[in-house]
Amino acid sequence: MFFTLQVTALAQSASREDLQKQLEAKRAELQKLEDQFLAPSDEDRTAFAELLKQPDTGLIRLLPREVYDQFPNKPAKLTIHGGYLSVGFAGADYGLMTTIGQVPLEEVSLEHPLAAFLASYKPPNEEADARLEHRSFRPAGKIIDGVTYQERLPVQLNTTYLLRSINYEESDVLVAFRVVRRDSDGSVVLAWKLLKKYPKPVLTRSQVAS
Template sequence: MTRRTLFAAAVLAALSALPLVARAQTQDRAQIQDRAQAAAEIESLREQIKAREAVLLAPAREDLDAFAEFLAQPRTGIIRLLPREKWDGKLSTRGGGAYYSFVSLTHEYGFGSDISLEQNYFGVGFGGADFGFLINIGNVPLESVTTGTDGVRYLATFNTPRAEPDARVEQRRTGAGFEMEGWSYKSRLPVFTKQTYVVRSVNYGTSDILVAFRVVRKDSDGSVVVLWKMLKKFSKPELERMPSAAAAAGS
């Protein structure tokens, strides 16, 4: 076979491959366009889901109207908590709308959450050495609750431990529950409507707060609407990896 023949064969082969290359490039462009469209649709759906979740988490209009005067005061709010056992993992909001941070003002779990709703119980203290106290002070008007209210004084004057071993002691103590001056404190308490609660929530490296809240509504889907006010913000607690105060005193 002559060089001329070989060259002609090579040219013919290259020309015959051109439609295949063009077709592959067309398919690649189509795939890129399809992926771009899919990404845009997903983003649009995500925004729609977020908007619908906001509706799901919103308090009833009648509650907003009923407590408008109270909500006009500083450091107050009204929220809906969803039952974790029903919604966790089903919403784009981490925690399924069952958690809330009174500092970050978000239901998103992991941003210093101060309260949760699960199995018809309120809870506090969710990760690491974080801990908290809950107390039900009864059918007391939220407006009248202060740091000097009976049952609240202990929480208002409690000194947050800095050493991790001491923080773990408080975790165990609040988990089991204890009594002080005739009042019961625990990290989990059952939900009752028309009852006022107070929570001291310690999130190391984030916040340490005292909040009073009242259950104003419990709906048939298990969600609750909570009216709240900030009683006190303490200095941001920092956890130190050091021996406990008791151990240091004994050494």
């Protein structure tokens, strides 16, 4: 009887080890499929081969929010929902965008006239001011020197955008990106180019009265 129990226990243990190995293999297989699902096409990589040779450039696929929620481990600094690109973050973090038409990314730099405001923009350091500034860019946006800056803009194929993304305690970057493909599942492929990385923004939190 004791011998039978030992054999049964060993068989169960081996079975669980096998199941664990199978689960790990399935996870690896699923990760591979997910990477393929999210990856830009070889056609897009070929089309932007020259751009991708430059530092701080890349291609990404952005999934619609209703699909994106199925991939919770992916960063969501820029989202797409209902045909609009959005950089509205939670809390005091925020972003502002504008479009510059069909200008190729290779021609976009800090010297571009429409990049001047975003390049010199100084985000507030006080939490109350940051939240107020965040609200000022939505929904209609803010017009500065005849240019409208918003946190939400429609997706336009073959259009180049400028984005200043401000995440307190994390990052502050100015990026140019271009919508190069819009697929049937609602996802879009963006070619992007980092124009400038700023010092990490620090936020002085508002004091709660006791």
